[in-house]
Amino acid sequence: MSWLNLSEAVNWPESLSKLTLLRELELSECNLPDVNPRSLAFINSSTSLQLLDLSYNSLNSSIFNWIANVSSNFVHIDLSSNQLEGGIPKGFQNLCSLESLTNCLKTLRTLLKPCLVLRTHLRPWPWQGTSFGDRCRISHVHFLNLSRLQTLDISGNRFSINLSSDWNPPFQLTGELDMSSCKVGPAFPKWILTQTNLFRLSLSNAGLSGSLPHKFWDLFSGLEWLDLSMNQIHGKLPNLSLTSLSICISRANNSFSGPLSSFCAPGIWYVDISKNLLSGELPNCWMQCQELQLLNLGKNKLSGKIPSWLGNLQSIGILRLHDNNFSGELPSLENSTQLLMVDLGNNKLSGKIPTWIGQSLPNLVILRLRSNEFNGIIPFSLCSLAAINVLDLSHNNISGSLPHCLNNITALAHDTGGSRSFTVELVIDISSNYLIGEIPPSIASMTELKSLNLSGNKLTGKLPEDFGNMKMLESLDLSRNRISGQIPTSFASLNFLSVLDLSHNNLSGRIPSGTQLQGFNASQYMGNRGLCGPPLTQSCPGEGTVQDDGIARGTEIDNKEQVSDGLINLGFFISAVLGFVTGFWMVCGSLQLKTSWRYAYFRFLDNAKDWIYVKTVVYKAKVRRTLQR
Structure with a gap:
């Protein structure tokens, strides 16, 4: 046997010590609190073991000493996702065959487990005694004699890279260089330009500023993945139109400017150039990018019409062109059946919402068309979007009534058991439009809905009696409509509500008693003259506190006295005069x-x-x- 997987067992038989030819041992996810040398004694006697996987356990730093004392020719060791801290002991320098160490160390200040991956013979071991804590400084000393280093991944550690501009590294990386979230900048490191055989380069959030070196793209012609996002890099985009790179480019949140006409290569499959200063129209050359799976050009200054060639990208899954100046009608994307997200919000798009969205995009999870100039009615075909989690049509010119078939959206009407492609809030937002008619009773069947916003329309009629069935609701905004009648008593069952706004309608009657409903500010109910009861100060007819009743009765008596005051005084005066005259003359006269x-x-x-x-x-x-x- 050359391979053994014990990831399903905590204890293993002593007969394993006879497996002298064992080369790979996987003990991941065994919930090991620590390593018992006796229970793993067979490893000491195994001279053939090359791969040891102890990832996803609860091991502490004593594992370092144990591994350092094992007389084995380890080539690959994986200690990721454990409870390791401190430094790596000197004994690791005796592991002459070690080429790969995945070591996720727990820092003292955070529960994050940043990973260090080195693939080399590591002789001598340069990281001994190093504490991989917050802002550990990395200098050229740590790379001495690492002439065979192939892959370097120190991402997520917040290391401070302290290397001089004229440093000449002793290695030539042939795999990955990832220093994301480390302090690399502000200038682009010149020593990286010597690593011309990289296929993956990630310098996200590395404190870089200024422009890229002039020969950057010429030196890294073999890159398959490039991530320069969350920096302050500026300048013009490179000309990739003549290359055949299969490249992922993420440059979000920088300051690149200029047109996109030169930035399209047939092999590109992932492009994120959002939050930059790009301008102009989308070039037709991008229709050749048939491998494109993600295109995010949001928050730029792009304009013109959305080109029809986007509908020919059959592999695209995420399309984000939000927060630009695109205008005109939405072209057909019927052939892009793999789309999971379409985000075209905050543009100047017009026309009707196409019916093909519901007919041809069965996998759509997020549809965001907010803040445009779409008009017409909501097509009933949107009810066929069985997987939709976010439907945002707010701030448009949409008219007509709400479709009665919204409860057909199974993702909103039933618990999918966590089988969604990715986790998002279940949201419907059709606020600030011109919707009329009643809220259909079928909407109460969307029991998984978390946020519903229908504010700023012209909705009328009464609220559905079974509204309380949407027990997962956390946010409900029905303000600024013309809804009448009472608030259904089922509202008291909405126990997760943290946002509620029913203001400026024609609601009446007592607000249902419930911890949630009485806990909101009175302003959330204002503009409904007929509403009464807490949290409003207006009491309902025939109800009120004892003090209020006493005041009411006293007021009633005072009113009666005020009405009859003139008659009482006149009668009393006449009776007194007649009685005095009669009594006086009857007594004194006699x-x-x-x-x-x-x-x-x-x-x-x-x-x-x-x-x-x-x-x-x-x-x-x-x-x-x-x-x-």
């Missing part, structure tokens, strides 16, 4: 007419006065005696 009655009356007053006087004196005497006790 005393004047009957003498005996008058004498008896005054004798009664005298006796009453005496009786009151006697009772008062007796009561005072009792109180005085009580106080004395």
